[in-house]
Amino acid sequence: MTDISTAVSLEIFVGVDTHKDTHHAAIIDHLGRPVADHQFDATPAGYRKLLSFITDAGVIASVGIEGTGTYGAGLTRVLTEAGLPVVEVDKPDRRARRARGKSDPVDAYAAATAALSGRATTIPKTRDGDSEALRFLSRTRALAVKARAEALTALRAMIVAAPEPLRGQLRHLTRTDLIGTCAGLRPDPVAAGGILAATKTALRSTARRITALSEEINALDTDLAVLTRRAAPALLAAPGIGIVTAAELLICVGDNPDRLRSEAAFATSCGVAPLPASSGKICRHRLNRGGNRQANRALHTIVISRLKTDTRTRDYMARRTEEGKTKREIIRCLKRYVAREIYRVLHPTQVDSS
Numbered sequence: 001m002t003d004i005s006t007a008v009s010l011e012i013f014v015g016v017d018t019h020k021d022t023h024h025a026a027i028i029d030h031l032g033r034p035v036a037d038h039q040f041d042a043t044p045a046g047y048r049k050l051l052s053f054i055t056d057a058g059v060i061a062s063v064g065i066e067g068t069g070t071y072g073a074g075l076t077r078v079l080t081e082a083g084l085p086v087v088e089v090d091k092p093d094r095r096a097r098r099a100r101g102k103s104d105p106v107d108a109y110a111a112a113t114a115a116l117s118g119r120a121t122t123i124p125k126t127r128d129g130d131s132e133a134l135r136f137l138s139r140t141r142a143l144a145v146k147a148r149a150e151a152l153t154a155l156r157a158m159i160v161a162a163p164e165p166l167r168g169q170l171r172h173l174t175r176t177d178l179i180g181t182c183a184g185l186r187p188d189p190v191a192a193g194g195i196l197a198a199t200k201t202a203l204r205s206t207a208r209r210i211t212a213l214s215e216e217i218n219a220l221d222t223d224l225a226v227l228t229r230r231a232a233p234a235l236l237a238a239p240g241i242g243i244v245t246a247a248e249l250l251i252c253v254g255d256n257p258d259r260l261r262s263e264a265a266f267a268t269s270c271g272v273a274p275l276p277a278s279s280g281k282i283c284r285h286r287l288n289r290g291g292n293r294q295a296n297r298a299l300h301t302i303v304i305s306r307l308k309t310d311t312r313t314r315d316y317m318a319r320r321t322e323e324g325k326t327k328r329e330i331i332r333c334l335k336r337y338v339a340r341e342i343y344r345v346l347h348p349t350q351v352d353s354s
Helices: 044-055 073-081 094-100 104-117 130-160 166-170 175-183 190-231 233-237 243-253 263-270 293-309 311-322 327-346
Strands: 011-018 022-029 034-041 059-066 086-089
Touching (some): 011 044, 034 044, 034 104, 044 059, 059 104, 190 233, 293 311
Parallel strands (some): 011 059, 059 086
């Protein structure tokens, strides 16, 4: 029996289907013919074995990996450090998956085919600098903000159902006074105090949780400010851009901003580049609901801030309103313009070829 790897071109394309505990690698030649596939453990030792497996098979033209920012992050880092050309592969199309089924080898070969065909061209983030550090801090902050909002909602809901006269004492307080008052409650033991004691205990516990979460958020904001000012001080100098929005934009760009070759690519990654939806004599575009939604929200926040404080933005809003555009349509246009401005701030020496 002839080994298929001896009858194919030396130039190969690799696809990797990544999972939490295992990675499945598949190799094809320049004509898309299968060469070999194998499963490896998702450990440093497994990464080294996978690297040896694919480099021994021939000259690697491209490696397509699913989930370069999640399960495939460690492998992506190892292969990139080894000098291999790595591209990010999207999940297989559901229609194609229904036709050919699903398994780790099937998905791995599909990833290799995507790298061969040129459908997979996105350069993955290196995740080795300030942007990756900002990502961890920002996601933790978002969880804390969400938990605080839920705790505040629960606190107010408990007050609505609290027994009198406690309800009357608390219902008209401002948020700051309410949290301070509830945190300072001194209830009787629950076993002896009944519903009133239990209510006071719950209010105090919730208020103290809110206070602790606020302190956590403030500490994270301080760390975000340090990293953001170090990574992109010019970005913070632009109108309407604060620490949190700047951090989200830097996370979207990544630690290797050169992977975004034009401001159009950056706009697409933020989900503010409209998509063509023309047919026949009808020429139109539709809203892009893809991209990094946190970065998209950051751009929206910047636009709303500038509509309140920036003369250029207010003048643009007035002019486009006279042309018959709705406020929502104008904000979408402004988000695209802001994305262009931010790209130029982050790439001051790059000539935009778009």
